Amino acid sequence: MKFALALLALVATASAYELPNFGRGYVLHKDIQEFIDLIPVEKVIQITLQYFTEDKDFQRMIEYFRSEGFKQLVKDVEALPEVKVFMDYVHNAGIDIYKMVNDLNSALKLPPLTAPSYFGTYITGGINGYIQDILNVLPQQQLRDLYEKKLKTSAAFADLVAQLKSDNFQQLVNQVYNNPIFQELLTHARTEGIDLIKIKNLLESLWGIKIPTY
Structure with a gap:
C-alpha cells in the first residue's frame, strides 16, 4: 500500500512536469517537453485515482509492481548493454534520464544507477x-x-x-x-x-x- 501511495503521489506531483535537464541538449529537451506539455495531466491523475480506488485489476497491477518478480525484471532490463547505450545517449544529450530511472528505482527500493562521469563524457575533442x-x-x-x-x-x-x-x-x-x-x-x-x-x-x-x- 505504501508503494501504491508513493506512486500516486509521484503522479500527482506531475501536474506541471518538467523534464529533468542539466543545461545541455536544450533543443532535445525542448522538443520532448513540448510533447509532455500536450498531455492533460490533471485528467490523467483523475482517471488514475479513480482506477486505484475502484478497479480490482488496476489494484492487482499496482501490487504486482511491488513483487520481487517485477523488481528482478527491472534489474534485468537495466543491466542490458543496449539499455546502457541508450541511457548514455539520452544523458549525453542533456536530459537527466538517470534521475528519472532512479526515481522509479527508489520507489521500488532498488539501488540507483550511476550516471556517466561528466569528465570525458561531453567534450568534443x-x-x-x-x-x-x-x-x-x-x-x-x-x-x-x-x-x-x-x-x-x-x-x-x-x-x-x-x-x-x-x-x-x-x-x-x-x-x-x-x-x-x-x-x-x-x-x-x-x-x-x-x-x-x-x-x-x-x-x-x-x-x-x-x-x-x-
Whole structure:
C-alpha cells in the first residue's frame, strides 16, 4: 500500500512536469517537453485515482509492481548493454534520464544507477572542440546584455572599458602580437587547426579590443 501511495503521489506531483535537464541538449529537451506539455495531466491523475480506488485489476497491477518478480525484471532490463547505450545517449544529450530511472528505482527500493562521469563524457575533442565547448556553455547574449548595462550604470566599469579601448592598450596588444614568441604560438595554433578568427571576433565584439590581422 505504501508503494501504491508513493506512486500516486509521484503522479500527482506531475501536474506541471518538467523534464529533468542539466543545461545541455536544450533543443532535445525542448522538443520532448513540448510533447509532455500536450498531455492533460490533471485528467490523467483523475482517471488514475479513480482506477486505484475502484478497479480490482488496476489494484492487482499496482501490487504486482511491488513483487520481487517485477523488481528482478527491472534489474534485468537495466543491466542490458543496449539499455546502457541508450541511457548514455539520452544523458549525453542533456536530459537527466538517470534521475528519472532512479526515481522509479527508489520507489521500488532498488539501488540507483550511476550516471556517466561528466569528465570525458561531453567534450568534443581537440583544441577547437575545447574552444567551442566553452563557447557553448557561456551565456553570450547575457554577457553582452550585462556588458551594455554596466557601461550605463557603473562608472568604474565604463572606465575599465575605456582603458581597454584606449590607444595605450591597443599599442600593448600590437606589441604582444608582434613578439616573435607570440608569433610562434600563433603559428603552432594555426598548425593545429585552431580557429583564431573566432577568438579574435569574440574579443572584438565583446570588449572592443582590436586584434591585428596575421
